[in-house]
Each structure stands twice: as structure tokens, then as C-alpha cells.
Amino acid sequence: MSLSKRDELVQGALKAFYAGGFHAIGMDRLAKEAGVSKTAIYKHFRTKEELILATLRLRDEQFRNWLIRRVEALAENPRDQLLAIFDALGEWFLEDGFKGCMFIKASSEYLDREDPIHVTSAEHKRLLKTYFKGIAQKAGARDPEALAKQILVIKEGAIVLAHLLDPAEVADDAKGLARIAIEDALR
Amino acid sequence: MSLSKRDELVQGALKAFYAGGFHAIGMDRLAKEAGVSKTAIYKHFRTKEELILATLRLRDEQFRNWLIRRVEALAENPRDQLLAIFDALGEWFLEDGFKGCMFIKASSEYLDREDPIHVTSAEHKRLLKTYFKGIAQKAGARDPEALAKQILVIKEGAIVLAHLLDPAEVADDAKGLARIAIEDALR
DNA sequence: ATCAACATTTACCGATCAGTTAATGTTGAT
DNA sequence: ATCAACATTAACTGATCGGTAAATGTTGAT
Numbered sequence: 001m002s003l004s005k006r007d008e009l010v011q012g013a014l015k016a017f018y019a020g021g022f023h024a025i026g027m028d029r030l031a032k033e034a035g036v037s038k039t040a041i042y043k044h045f046r047t048k049e050e051l052i053l054a055t056l057r058l059r060d061e062q063f064r065n066w067l068i069r070r071v072e073a074l075a076e077n078p079r080d081q082l083l084a085i086f087d088a089l090g091e092w093f094l095e096d097g098f099k100g101c102m103f104i105k106a107s108s109e110y111l112d113r114e115d116p117i118h119v120t121s122a123e124h125k126r127l128l129k130t131y132f133k134g135i136a137q138k139a140g141a142r143d144p145e146a147l148a149k150q151i152l153v154i155k156e157g158a159i160v161l162a163h164l165l166d167p168a169e170v171a172d173d174a175k176g177l178a179r180i181a182i183e184d185a186l187r
Numbered sequence: 188m189s190l191s192k193r194d195e196l197v198q199g200a201l202k203a204f205y206a207g208g209f210h211a212i213g214m215d216r217l218a219k220e221a222g223v224s225k226t227a228i229y230k231h232f233r234t235k236e237e238l239i240l241a242t243l244r245l246r247d248e249q250f251r252n253w254l255i256r257r258v259e260a261l262a263e264n265p266r267d268q269l270l271a272i273f274d275a276l277g278e279w280f281l282e283d284g285f286k287g288c289m290f291i292k293a294s295s296e297y298l299d300r301e302d303p304i305h306v307t308s309a310e311h312k313r314l315l316k317t318y319f320k321g322i323a324q325k326a327g328a329r330d331p332e333a334l335a336k337q338i339l340v341i342k343e344g345a346i347v348l349a350h351l352l353d354p355a356e357v358a359d360d361a362k363g364l365a366r367i368a369i370e371d372a373l374r
Numbered sequence: 375a376t377c378a379a380c381a382t383t384t385a386c387c388g389a390t391c392a393g394t395t396a397a398t399g400t401t402g403a404t
Numbered sequence: 405a406t407c408a409a410c411a412t413t414a415a416c417t418g419a420t421c422g423g424t425a426a427a428t429g430t431t432g433a434t
Contacts, residue, residue, distance in 0.1 A: 019298070021210065023210035023211055024210055026392075027393080029390095037413050037414075038393080038413095039411095039413065039414090040411075042392095042394080043411075047392080048392065099298045100294070100295065100298070104291065104295060104347055105296075107287070107351055108208070108287065108292040108295035108296065109208050109211070109292075109296065111207070111208065121351060122351040122352060125348065125351050125352060146363070149357075152348065153344035153360055153361055154364070156344035156347040157343035157344030157347070160291055160344070161339065163294060164308060165312060165313070169336075173333070173337060173340055174340055176333070176337070177340055177364075177368060180368055214421080214422060214423080215420075215421080216420095224382060224384080225383095225422090225424095226381095226382065226423095226425095227382060227383080230381075230382085234422080
């Protein structure tokens with residue numbers, strides 16, 4: 001029970017931080033939105049930073065699970081899956097309440113490379129790269145690591161721009177660019 | 188004189204916001220770092236938001252000027268200039284105190300698309316796209332607008348990842364990806 | 375020298391920040 | 405019913421938030 005309460009807290013914090021930003025959302029507000037007292041939160045998390053780290057771990061799991069399943073649902077063979085990454089992203093961009101990448105936001109607010117929040121955000125990107133590399137390998141890419149890194153660059157650029165400019169347009173641009181990169185890597 | 192004082196203020200705020208984040212840096216701290224009183228700042232800017240907008244306008248001018256001149260210095264013909272964009276970015280990534288893109292950070296803290304800070308950040312990206320499109324046209328790209336948007340995607344992804352992972356490596360990856368996109372667009 | 379106009383300062387406003395203390399439930403075993 | 409263990413609370417801390425009012429320089433024209 002106490003565990004599920006903690007999870008509820010993290011879920012709520014995730015939503016609030018994603019919609020409002022980490023510095024902008026205070027612990028009082030988090031407590032009020034979760035319907036508990038601030039002290040109750042501090043029973044589960046020693047500091048705000050710990051709570052943020054917990055939300056990032058949850059988000060990492062959520063996002064990568066979602067992406068992996070969505071890609072598998074959209075395409076069968078590895079080559080098509082590499083492209084399907086950008087179809088999945090396009091769907092995300094058009095969702096209500098899309099406001100960019102949680103980890104880009106986190107690293108934008110906690111700027112020092114040694115900051116645990118920054119480190120956790122970097123790790124998320126590394127895990128994505130590893131996932132992309134796996135598909136690139138199965139697709140028979142000449143240099144799977146290189147292709148994975150290119151896909152990652154395109155993905156991050158697309159997310160940033162989808163939040164600033166026209167999301168549908170950016171999704172198309174990113175997919176077109178990915179197609180060129182994939183073709184080149186599999187040639 | 189009063190104008191240059193204002194400019195000094197904006198310069199100082201730019202540095203502070205870039206290194207520390209917008210919410211994290213308070214007006215008291217800005218005043219102390221600038222060596223003036225808070226009231227003196229509020230004589231020039233009605234709100235913190237106005238000061239932030241002024242820093243973003245300055246940063247837009249600084250960054251685009253720097254990029255344009257650096258690219259022109261690095262390459263003569265338009266095709267090479269498109270690639271040189273990523274040499275210039277690579278230099279920036281390796282500078283001391285590089286902490287990502289000011290506008291990505293701004294749009295990460297001011298999330299609503301209607302927020303003036305967000306709007307200003309989007310405008311910066313649009314201006315960059317226009318700059319890229321101009322070079323793409325001179326280079327004889329099949330679809331200059333499309334290439335410009337691809338270059339922009341690569342650039343934003345590279346900046347984000349350079350702040351999270353290995354900057355030199357990311358710069359190389361981005362340039363390699365750009366080369367493929369440029370070749371394709373000029374084929 | 376005086377005085378008005380402007381620039382700058384100190385000191386303050388209520389609100390909120392992250393985090394804590396001390397008191398008040400609530401629960402389960404006896 | 406009692407009491408210990410735990411969960412939860414309201415109320416508070418000092419610091420800082422963005423922004424302002426009132427007081428104190430500083431300056432230039434007369």
C-alpha cells in the first residue's frame with residue numbers, strides 16, 4: 001500500500017513537472033494536487049531532488065516502453081522499424097498536452113553535467129541510443145552505432161522543434177531525414 | 188549613457204540566465220551581480236519577463252551573427268557552407284561554459300506556446316531556418332526549404348545531445364548526418 | 375546657492391520556496 | 405480497553421521570490 005501511494009505521488013509529480021517545469025512547481029503545490037500534506041511527501045522522498053529523480057526514472061521506463069511497443073506495432077522488419085520510430089514520434093507530437101521531452105527540460109533546468117538530474121537525463125538518451133543500435137544491427141546497417149547516433153540526433157531535434165514550430169510538419173521532416181540516413185547506412 | 192547601462196544589464200542577465208536558468212536566477216541576484224540595486228533594474232524593465240525577452244533578443248542577434256560570420260570564414264561556396272555550419276557548432280560545443288541553447292532552455296521553462304518567451308524562442312528558430320534556406324538555394328538544392336528544415340533538425344538535436352553526451356562526438360555525428368542530407372538534396 | 379528633475383538606494387510588501395517540528399489521528403496486537 | 409507504532413497533519417522556520425514605496429543622492433539650469 002505504501003508503495004502504491006508512493007507511485008501515485010510520483011505519477012502526480014510527473015504530470016505536474018512535465019506541464020509546469022521543475023523549478024516552477026513547488027512542493028506545496030505538489031502536495032495540494034496529490035491531496036496529501038507536504039510532510040507525507042517528505043516521508044517518501046528526502047528532498048525535492050529525490051522526487052524529481054524518481055519521476056525521471058518513471059518517465060524513462062514509460063517512454064521507452066511506449067516507444068518500443070509502438071514501433072513493434074507499426075512495423076515488422078527492422079528497417080521499417082527504424083522509420084516507424086518517427087511515425088510514433090509524430091503521433092506523440094500531436095497528442096494533447098505535448099510539451100517536449102521531460103529529459104531535455106530537466107537538463108535545461110539542471111545544467112551542470114555532474115548534477116544527478118542531468119546525469120539521469122543523459123542516461124535516458126544513452127538507453128535510447130542502445131535501443132536504436134539494436135534495431136540498426138538487425139537491419140544490417142554498415143555501422144549500427146553510427147546510424148543509432150544519427151537517429152538519436154534526428155529524434156532530439158524533432159522533439160525540440162515540434163514543441164516550438166508546427167509538430168506535424170516537423171514529424172514529416174524528421175522522417176524524411178531519417179529515411180535518407182537509413183538508406184545510406186543500409187546501402 | 189542610460190542606453191549602454193541598459194545594455195550592460197542585459198549582457199549580465201544573459202550570462203546569468205544562460206549559466207543558471209531563468210527561474211533559478213532571481214532579480215536580487217541579478218542586481219547584485221550587476222552591481223546595481225533591484226530598483227535600478229526595474230527602471231529599465233517593467234517585469235522580469237521583459238528583461239528575459241530583452242536577453243533573448245540580444246542572444247538571437249549574437250548567435251546568428253556569430254554563426255553567419257563563422258560559416259563565411261570557414262567556407263566559400265554554399266555547399267561547403269552548409270557543412271561548415273556543423274564545424275562552427277562543433278567549435279561552440281567545445282567552448283568553456285557551453286550549456287546548450289538559450290532558446291531551448293527558455294522554451295523548456297516557459298512551456299505554453301502563447302507565452303511571449305516561448306514565441307520569441309520559436310522566432311529565433313524560424314530565422315535560422317530562413318538563413319539555412321538562403322544557403323541551400325545558392326547551393327542549388329532541389330527543395331531548399333526542405334533541406335533547411337533538415338539542417339535545422341540536425342542542429343537542434345546536436346545541441347541538445349552535445350549538452351548531455353560527448354560534445355566532440357556529437358558534432359562529428361551531426362556533420363556526418365548533414366553531409367548525407369546535403370548530398371541527397373543536391374543530387 | 376537654490377531648487378526642480380532624475381537616478382539610485384534601502385527597506386519593505388505579501389507570497390512562496392524547500393524543509394522541519396510537534397501534535398494529532400489511525401491502526402493492530404495484546 | 406490499552407498502548408505502542410506508525411501515518412498524517414497543521415503550523416512553523418528562515419530564505420528567497422517578483423515587485424514597490426519612500427527616502428536619499430546626484431545633476432543641471434537658473
